[in-house]
Amino acid sequence: MDAAQEAQSCQSICVQTIQHCLQMGGSHVEPSHMQLLQDCAEICETTATFLLRGSPQHNQVTAACATICELCAQSCDRFTGDAQMKACADECRRCAAACQQVAQMRPGGAGGPGHRSVP
Amino acid sequence: MDAAQEAQSCQSICVQTIQHCLQMGGSHVEPSHMQLLQDCAEICETTATFLLRGSPQHNQVTAACATICELCAQSCDRFTGDAQMKACADECRRCAAACQQVAQMRPGGAGGPGHRSVP
Amino acid sequence: MDAAQEAQSCQSICVQTIQHCLQMGGSHVEPSHMQLLQDCAEICETTATFLLRGSPQHNQVTAACATICELCAQSCDRFTGDAQMKACADECRRCAAACQQVAQMRPGGAGGPGHRSVP
Amino acid sequence: MDAAQEAQSCQSICVQTIQHCLQMGGSHVEPSHMQLLQDCAEICETTATFLLRGSPQHNQVTAACATICELCAQSCDRFTGDAQMKACADECRRCAAACQQVAQMRPGGAGGPGHRSVP
Numbered sequence: 001m002d003a004a005q006e007a008q009s010c011q012s013i014c015v016q017t018i019q020h021c022l023q024m025g026g027s028h029v030e031p032s033h034m035q036l037l038q039d040c041a042e043i044c045e046t047t048a049t050f051l052l053r054g055s056p057q058h059n060q061v062t063a064a065c066a067t068i069c070e071l072c073a074q075s076c077d078r079f080t081g082d083a084q085m086k087a088c089a090d091e092c093r094r095c096a097a098a099c100q101q102v103a104q105m106r107p108g109g110a111g112g113p114g115h116r117s118v119p
Numbered sequence: 120m121d122a123a124q125e126a127q128s129c130q131s132i133c134v135q136t137i138q139h140c141l142q143m144g145g146s147h148v149e150p151s152h153m154q155l156l157q158d159c160a161e162i163c164e165t166t167a168t169f170l171l172r173g174s175p176q177h178n179q180v181t182a183a184c185a186t187i188c189e190l191c192a193q194s195c196d197r198f199t200g201d202a203q204m205k206a207c208a209d210e211c212r213r214c215a216a217a218c219q220q221v222a223q224m225r226p227g228g229a230g231g232p233g234h235r236s237v238p
Numbered sequence: 239m240d241a242a243q244e245a246q247s248c249q250s251i252c253v254q255t256i257q258h259c260l261q262m263g264g265s266h267v268e269p270s271h272m273q274l275l276q277d278c279a280e281i282c283e284t285t286a287t288f289l290l291r292g293s294p295q296h297n298q299v300t301a302a303c304a305t306i307c308e309l310c311a312q313s314c315d316r317f318t319g320d321a322q323m324k325a326c327a328d329e330c331r332r333c334a335a336a337c338q339q340v341a342q343m344r345p346g347g348a349g350g351p352g353h354r355s356v357p
Numbered sequence: 358m359d360a361a362q363e364a365q366s367c368q369s370i371c372v373q374t375i376q377h378c379l380q381m382g383g384s385h386v387e388p389s390h391m392q393l394l395q396d397c398a399e400i401c402e403t404t405a406t407f408l409l410r411g412s413p414q415h416n417q418v419t420a421a422c423a424t425i426c427e428l429c430a431q432s433c434d435r436f437t438g439d440a441q442m443k444a445c446a447d448e449c450r451r452c453a454a455a456c457q458q459v460a461q462m463r464p465g466g467a468g469g470p471g472h473r474s475v476p
Contacts, residue, residue, distance in 0.1 A: 012167075015168055015172050029260060039407060055396050057425050057428065063421075155295070157291060165283075179302035179305055183298035254410065
């Protein structure tokens with residue numbers, strides 16, 4: 001999967017994990033944890049859209065996304081033995097790695113994102 | 120693909136198609152056509168999120184999404200011989216069908232959407 | 239305020255109220271209540287954007303928004319003596335009324351929304 | 358207006374300006390200009406939400422928003438004698454200034470954003 005797809009997958013699992021946490025209650029609904037899940041879902045959505053439209057201004061957005069995804073993964077790590085939290089942490093780390101790689105590309109460079117159209 | 124995934128795919132291709140139309144210019148950037156592509160991307164994003172969080176209130180949103188996707192498909196149909204527009208129209212119709220099916224389900228019913236978690 | 243502005247105000251207060259509920263805990267973080275606040279924030283954002291771009295396809299979106307805002311208001315009503323919940327319920331009802339009025343307009347009609355530009 | 362309100366106002370005017378540009382045609386629909394308007398609307402929406410929920414992780418998002426708003430303002434500046442483009446450029450600069458100020462605050466510091474509730 002490319003970074004746009006990882007960002008969409010990460011948004012999806014964060015949205016689902018928010019509901020999971022609400023159903024679990026207790027430490028799962030700790031405000032800063034829930035805030036990170038919401039932040040992560042939102043910046044992932046924005047990142048996906050920037051990459052899909054091949055925006056030359058994606059670097060700061062993908063860099064922010066990588067940071068927030070890593071923080072969200074760490075927040076999810078604390079819930080050992082919870083398969084949903086484990087899956088969310090794993091996806092956040094995949095998205096962070098993909099975003100970090102894209103953020104380091106020179107905008108407009110050969111390997112950078114571009115307008116992707118049907119061949 | 121389920122309706123949430125179709126809605127995400129449809130959002131993605133609409134975002135890409137907007138850039139394609141801007142690069143083509145001419146009749147591709149006709150205001151009402153571009154407006155539909157933007158409307159479609161936005162309602163698809165909202166629909167995906169409602170379905171991912173298993174919202175019982177998804178019916179009106181998925182019904183609106185089905186209508187707008189069909190209108191967007193018809194608007195894309197006019198550009199014959201353009202592979203991007205064809206792909207966008209096809210995805211819009213797949214999403215419209217998936218949303219229509221979900222919109223007709225009884226909220227909370229056996230076949231309806233629900234909070235999906237990792238098993 | 240017009241319907242687009244009410245929808246933005248309603249999105250804002252729902253986003254703030256989600257954090258308020260997380261900080262309150264207990265019955266404030268009941269899953270269906272929190273789900274409605276998220277649904278309401280999201281459909282309000284979409285509604286605002288449809289209205290701001292003067293989309294002829296706004297009717298189903300504003301109708302869905304009116305329904306969800308009213309349900310969210312009812313969910314907030316249950317927390318008596320909580321000023322944030324009261325303010326959120328009040329804004330949801332203002333937004334529901336504004337959206338209902340706009341949804342009943344004939345698309346493209348004299349009183350309907352249109353592309354608003356600087357004079 | 359605080360930064361969250363500026364970001365919402367900036368998102369709104371960018372959404373309206375996209376429609377204005379589509380109706381004007383010609384150089385108004387140049388792909389990189391239209392891309393910036395879309396980027397600006399989207400990062401402003403994300404910024405507003407981060408600030409409204411008092412996210413400690415807002416710094417990179419507000420910094421990205423400030424950069425993109427300034428680029429969007431410069432892109433709008435080129436259309437002299439167009440009141441909509443002038444109003445959009447002005448709002449983008451107000452939002453850039455507000456975001457830059459917030460981005461430089463120490464997260465969690467005395468002057469930083471916080472969960473805002475009804476008193």
